[in-house]
Amino acid sequence: MKKLEELLETLKPSIQKFTTISGTPTALYEPISYILGLGGKRIRPAMVLASYKLYKDQISEEAIELAEVVEMFHNFTLMHDDILDGADLRRGQQTVHKKWDEPTAILSGDLLQILVYQKLSKIGNIAILDLFSSMAVELCEGQMDDMQFETMDNVKNEAYIEMIRQKTAVLLGFSLKAGAMLAGASTNESDDLYDLGIAIGLSFQLMDDYLDSFGEKAKVGKRIGGDILEKKKTYLWNEMWSSLNPTEQQQINEAYKLSEEETIQFVKSKMKETKASNATLELAQYYTNTSLNLLADLEFPNDKSYLEEIVQILSGRES
Amino acid sequence: MKKLEELLETLKPSIQKFTTISGTPTALYEPISYILGLGGKRIRPAMVLASYKLYKDQISEEAIELAEVVEMFHNFTLMHDDILDGADLRRGQQTVHKKWDEPTAILSGDLLQILVYQKLSKIGNIAILDLFSSMAVELCEGQMDDMQFETMDNVKNEAYIEMIRQKTAVLLGFSLKAGAMLAGASTNESDDLYDLGIAIGLSFQLMDDYLDSFGEKAKVGKRIGGDILEKKKTYLWNEMWSSLNPTEQQQINEAYKLSEEETIQFVKSKMKETKASNATLELAQYYTNTSLNLLADLEFPNDKSYLEEIVQILSGRES
Numbered sequence: 001m002k003k004l005e006e007l008l009e010t011l012k013p014s015i016q017k018f019t020t021i022s023g024t025p026t027a028l029y030e031p032i033s034y035i036l037g038l039g040g041k042r043i044r045p046a047m048v049l050a051s052y053k054l055y056k057d058q059i060s061e062e063a064i065e066l067a068e069v070v071e072m073f074h075n076f077t078l079m080h081d082d083i084l085d086g087a088d089l090r091r092g093q094q095t096v097h098k099k100w101d102e103p104t105a106i107l108s109g110d111l112l113q114i115l116v117y118q119k120l121s122k123i124g125n126i127a128i129l130d131l132f133s134s135m136a137v138e139l140c141e142g143q144m145d146d147m148q149f150e151t152m153d154n155v156k157n158e159a160y161i162e163m164i165r166q167k168t169a170v171l172l173g174f175s176l177k178a179g180a181m182l183a184g185a186s187t188n189e190s191d192d193l194y195d196l197g198i199a200i201g202l203s204f205q206l207m208d209d210y211l212d213s214f215g216e217k218a219k220v221g222k223r224i225g226g227d228i229l230e231k232k233k234t235y236l237w238n239e240m241w242s243s244l245n246p247t248e249q250q251q252i253n254e255a256y257k258l259s260e261e262e263t264i265q266f267v268k269s270k271m272k273e274t275k276a277s278n279a280t281l282e283l284a285q286y287y288t289n290t291s292l293n294l295l296a297d298l299e300f301p302n303d304k305s306y307l308e309e310i311v312q313i314l315s316g317r318e319s
Numbered sequence: 320m321k322k323l324e325e326l327l328e329t330l331k332p333s334i335q336k337f338t339t340i341s342g343t344p345t346a347l348y349e350p351i352s353y354i355l356g357l358g359g360k361r362i363r364p365a366m367v368l369a370s371y372k373l374y375k376d377q378i379s380e381e382a383i384e385l386a387e388v389v390e391m392f393h394n395f396t397l398m399h400d401d402i403l404d405g406a407d408l409r410r411g412q413q414t415v416h417k418k419w420d421e422p423t424a425i426l427s428g429d430l431l432q433i434l435v436y437q438k439l440s441k442i443g444n445i446a447i448l449d450l451f452s453s454m455a456v457e458l459c460e461g462q463m464d465d466m467q468f469e470t471m472d473n474v475k476n477e478a479y480i481e482m483i484r485q486k487t488a489v490l491l492g493f494s495l496k497a498g499a500m501l502a503g504a505s506t507n508e509s510d511d512l513y514d515l516g517i518a519i520g521l522s523f524q525l526m527d528d529y530l531d532s533f534g535e536k537a538k539v540g541k542r543i544g545g546d547i548l549e550k551k552k553t554y555l556w557n558e559m560w561s562s563l564n565p566t567e568q569q570q571i572n573e574a575y576k577l578s579e580e581e582t583i584q585f586v587k588s589k590m591k592e593t594k595a596s597n598a599t600l601e602l603a604q605y606y607t608n609t610s611l612n613l614l615a616d617l618e619f620p621n622d623k624s625y626l627e628e629i630v631q632i633l634s635g636r637e638s
Contacts, residue, residue, distance in 0.1 A: 028463040080429060084422040103403040103466060106425060110399060111459040113429065117436050118452040124445055133437040140430040144347040147422060 003309040007046040010059055014068050015042065021115075031096045031108040032115075035075045038091045043314065044070040044175050050306035051179030051193055057302065062123050066182055069123075069132070070175050073116045077139060079109040084147060128178045135174040142166025154241050155233040161202065169201025172314075176307075189298075196294045196307075200314050203287035207316040209234040210280045213268055225264035231256075235283065239276035240267075288315035322628040326365040329378055333387050334361065340434075350415045350427035351434075354394045357410045362633065363389040363494050369625035370498030370512055376621065381442050385501055388442075388451070389494050392435045396458060398428040403466060447497045454493040461485025473560050474552040480521065488520025491633075495626075508617075515613045515626075519633050522606035526635040528553040529599045532587055544583035550575075554602065558595035559586075607634035 019037035023029040045067035052063040081087075082095040083105050089095060097105035120129050145163040149155045155163075177194035185193070211219075212227045213236060227234055241249065248270070255266040271277045291311045295304060338356035342348040364386030371382040400406075401414040402424050408414060416424035439448050464482040468474045474482075496513040504512070530538075531546045532555060546553055560568065567589070574585040590596045610630045614623060 023460070025460060025463045025467060027467065028460060080425055083425060102421075104463075106399055106402060107459055107463055107466075110428075110432065111456065113432060114452055114455045114459065118449070118456070121445055121448040121452060126440055126443055126445075129440040129448075130437070133433055133440060136433045137430065137437070140426055140433065141342070141344060141347060144344045144423075144426055147426075148344060148346065 003050075003306045004043075004046055004313065007049045007306060008042055010049060011042060011045055011064070011067060014045075014064055015071075018068060018072065027100070027104060028108055028111055031079070031100055031104060032075075032112050034099070035079050035090070035096055036072065038093055040091065041313075042071060043310065044074050044171060047172060047175040047197070047307075047310055048179040050310055051176040052183045053306055054193075054300040054302050054304060055180060055183035055185055060182075063179065063182055065119055065123050066128070066178055069116055069119050070171065070178075072112060072119070073132075073136070074171060076109050076112040076116060077143070079105055079112065081143060084143070123182070125182065128181055131174060131178060131181070135170045138166040138170045142168075142170075149233040150230075152233060155238050157235060157238060160233065160235050160238060164202060164205040165198060168205045169198045172201040172204070173197030189300075192294065192298055196291055196298075196311075199287045199291040199294060200311055203284050203291060204314040204316075206235060206280055206284035206287065209236050210277065210284060211316070213264075213271065214277060225260070225268075228264050228267045229260060234280075236271060236276050236280040239279045240271045240274045243274035243276065244270070284315070291315070322369075322625045323362075323365055323632065326368045326625060327361055329368060330361060330364055330383070330386060333364075333383055334390075337387060337391065346419070346423060347427055347430055350398070350419055350423060351394075351431050353418070354398050354409070354415055355391065357412055359410065360632075361390060362629065363393055363490060366491060366494040366516070366626075366629055367498040369629055370495040371502045372625055373512075373619040373621050373623060374499060374502035374504055379501075382498065382501055384438055384442050385447070385497055388435055388438050389490065389497075391431060391438070392451075392455070393490060395428050395431040395435060396462070398424055398431065400462065403462070442501070444501060447500055450493060450497060450500070454489045457485040457489045461487075461489075468552045469549075471552060474557050476554060476557060479552065479554050479557060483521060483524040484517060487524040488517045491520040491523070492516030508619075511613065511617055515610055515617075515630075518606050518610040518613060519630055522603050522610060523633040523635075525554060525599055525603035525606065528555050529596065529603060530635070532583075532590065533596060544579070544587070547583050547586045548579060553599075555590060555595055555599040558598045559590045559593045562593035562595065563589070603634070610634070 015036075019033050021029055021033045021036070048067040048070055049059055049063060052059060052066075056063075078090060079096050082090055083097045083102055087095050088098050093099075095105075096108065100108075117129075120132055142163050142165070145159070146167055149160070149163065173194040174197070176197040177190045180190040180193045209227065212222075212234075213225060215224060217224050227237070231237070241252075244252065252267060252270060255263050258266065268277075288311070292308075295308060295311060298304070334355075338352050340348055340352045340355070367386040367389055368378055368382060371378060371385075375382075397409060398415050401409055402416045402421055406414050407417050412418075414424075415427065419427075436448075439451055461482050461484070464478070465486055468479070468482065492513040493516070495516040496509045499509040499512045528546065531541075531553075532544060534543060536543050546556070550556070560571075563571065571586060571589060574582050577585065587596075607630070611627075614627060614630060617623070
């Protein structure tokens with residue numbers, strides 16, 4: 001992770017700054033510094049800088065601002081999504097609406113979203129601003145689809161992939177594309193980087209879904225089997241479900257009367273039997289390969305090893 | 320209202336357009352067209368156009384877009400504020416989080432806010448974009464103060480005025496200032512119009528508070544006495560409360576054990592006895608006079624009668 005660490009070192013002053021953001025009334029600003037201070041890999045801002053560095057040797061003040069934009073926006077989505085999902089914990093700490101209350105989490109999130117746009121307009125690049133808004137619209141659409149899928153029995157694979165593209169991948173696509181645009185890349189070049197971000201995002205989300213059921217708790221950093229208990233309609237679930245006959249589907253539903261641990265074990269065994277687990281890994285691998293091939297084909301003025309390392313990390317090969 | 324009607328006529332196609340906004344998933348877009356279709360005076364977009372017309376004879380496409388921005392943003396704040404306030408009704412219809420649910424109202428509101436910025440970046444004026452974000456930050460701050468005041472016994476008048484300046488007046492200030500900026504007004508001119516918007520906003524909010532207790536239901540369009548039942552810490556309430564001795568304050572608290580109608584009547588009688596009702600009217604009148612004097616002193620290339628009529632309407636002199 002040498003390359004990533006170098007980028008994160010560049011981001012340190014920003015992270016320090018935006019985790020200590022303050023204003024009046026304090027009750028409005030505290031949740032913002034709180035959620036931004038909870039940590040995380042900071043992979044999105046690193047992607048902005050990695051993309052920028054493909055074209056420029058020195059990272060500019062504006063590139064740092066753009067990196068801050070994506071991290072702040074990501075945390076805005078987390079603050080509101082945690083309300084939507086009724087989540088109590090985020091990175092092992094209380095979510096904002098649990099630590100404070102829902103009105104505070106709604107309003108602080110709204111403010112954070114405004115601060116994001118304030119920073120974007122300071123950068124002053126209208127094309128990036130437009131790209132950001134289009135991305136943000138898609139992200140809301142993906143989030144709504146995700147909520148609606150919860151109440152459905154089964155979701156078609158195409159619909160699931162489209163949902164994670166909007167909910168997860170477009171922000172990664174934006175991070176790479178906008179970083180390149182800011183550095184003066186051509187439309188074709190920045191479009192290619194957008195496609196790369198999308199492929200990385202799909203691979204990352206599919207691996208994330210897989211590890212939620214088949215990862216090791218210590219590595220994943222959260223309880224294994226959460227998606228199964230919520231009957232989350234992931235690719236992994238849908239592949240299993242569509243391979244089962246009505247009797248077997250009934251068995252799955254019955255398994256939810258067992259203890260949580262037994263439910264998880266039973267569903268996992270069905271995911272393996274139906275080869276849904278393999279299919280998920282294979283699709284994640286497909287998108288990782290797409291990413292690596294795209295990256296290999298692209299030519300840039302500068303070193304692309306920063307970006308290569310990020311692809312490796314997000315595809316779960318290195319952590 | 321001849322002048323205002325003329326402006327609203329200009330806005331008709333926009334209003335038609337944004338009350339039928341659609342997209343996928345529909346569950347995300349329907350609440351937006353719903354709330355924008357609930358009506359209202361559309362006074363904020365009319366203020367943008369009135370201000371623009373001070374400098375330009377013909378209303379441009381961009382001026383219309385800017386008018387749409389303020390109406391959409393206003394409705395975004397309503398959608399989220401209704402969750403914060405736990406309000407069931409908005410303009411006699413179900414609020415979004417009641418008709419759908421809270422997650423939908425949060426997410427549709429977030430999308431509406433993004434659509435606002437998308438429109439702003441289409442207009443492409445960075446100074447207006449910055450002004451908008453600063454205004455929106457203040458509006459969030461005012462909303463948080465308003466929530467925090469609810470749990471306080473008494474609020475100082477200066478704090479209350481500052482709160483309504485942020486929560487209500489800055490959007491009117493923005494509407495006038497941004498309309499003028501778009502029309503090419505100088506910094507001094509547009510600053511004067513901002514001040515005018517603030518004075519109009521303060522006058523409007525104080526009258527609104529007064530009418531909530533002392534208006535006629537038919538005219539006000541909602542139940543009289545709602546603020547009293549919520550013990551809302553308005554200027555009207557605070558003026559009364561600070562004039563009462565502890566025994567009388569105790570009497571007020573006791574009155575809340577009576578029927579709602581009796582509570583309202585008792586508190587209103589105390590508001591009259593302490594002259595809090597008069598003081599509120601006088602302060603509203605003071606800000607109306609400030610508005611009218613400001614407007615009389617300012618000189619513009621074009622007719623200012625549009626703006627004069629709006630000041631009259633918002634100060635409650637004409638409806």
